[in-house]
Amino acid sequence: MLPAAALIVGAYLLGSISSAILVCRLMGLPDPRAQGSHNPGATNVLRIGGRKAAAVTLVGDCLKGVLPMLAAHLLHADPPVLAATGIAAFLGHLYPVFFGFQGGKGVATALGVQFGLSWPIGLSVAAIWLLAARALNISSLSALISMALAPFFVWLFWPEPVLIGAQVLISVMLFWRHRSNIRNLIKGSEGTISDEQGPE
DSSP: OHHHHHHHHHHHHHHTSOHHHHHHHHTTOOOGGGSTTOOOSHHHHHHHHOHHHHHHHHHHHHHHHHHHHHHHHHTTOOHHHHHHHHHHHHHHHHSOGGGTTOOOOOHHHHHHHHHHHOHHHHHHHHHHHHHHHHHHOOHHHHHHHHHHHHHHHHHHHOOOHHHHHHHHHHHHHHHHHTHHHHHHHHHTOOOOTGGGOOOO
C-alpha cells in the first residue's frame, strides 16, 4: 500500500509542475495566466510565445502524464493503482498545488497518461486529434473529439473496467474544463489553429 500511495502522491505533485509557467519564465515571456486565454497550457503559450515555446510546453505537459504511468508499470501496479496514478497526474495539472490550484485544461497531460498506460491507446487518441485538427482547424474541438473517443480506445486495447472508468472520469473533467470553449463553439466564435500561430 505504501508504494502505491507514494506513486499516486508523486503523480499529483509532478502534475502540479506547470510547464507553461516555467517555460514562459525561462524564455522571458509573459505569464500565460495573464495573457491570451489566461490558460497555462501549450495552446496559449503558442499564442504569446510562438511554436518553440509551445512545443516545449507540450512535451513537458505530456511527460507529466507519461512518467508516473511508466513508474507504475515498473512497479507492476495493478489496474486500480494505474487508474489512480493517471487521475492524480491529470488532477495535478488541472489543480496544481504549487500554483494556487489554477492549472490548465489537461489535454496534453491526459494524452501523456494514455501513452503511459498503453502506447496503442495514446497513439489512437493522438491520431484522432491530428485528423480532426487537420479537417476542422480548431484545437479545442479536436481535443474534445479525441478525448470523447478515448474511453473506447481504452476498452479496445485494455478492457479493464477500472481503467475505462478512469478514462471516462478524465474525459468528463476535460470537457468541464473546456466549457468556455464549448460555449464559443456553439456561438461560432472559437478561434482556429491558424489564428493561434503566435510570434516565431
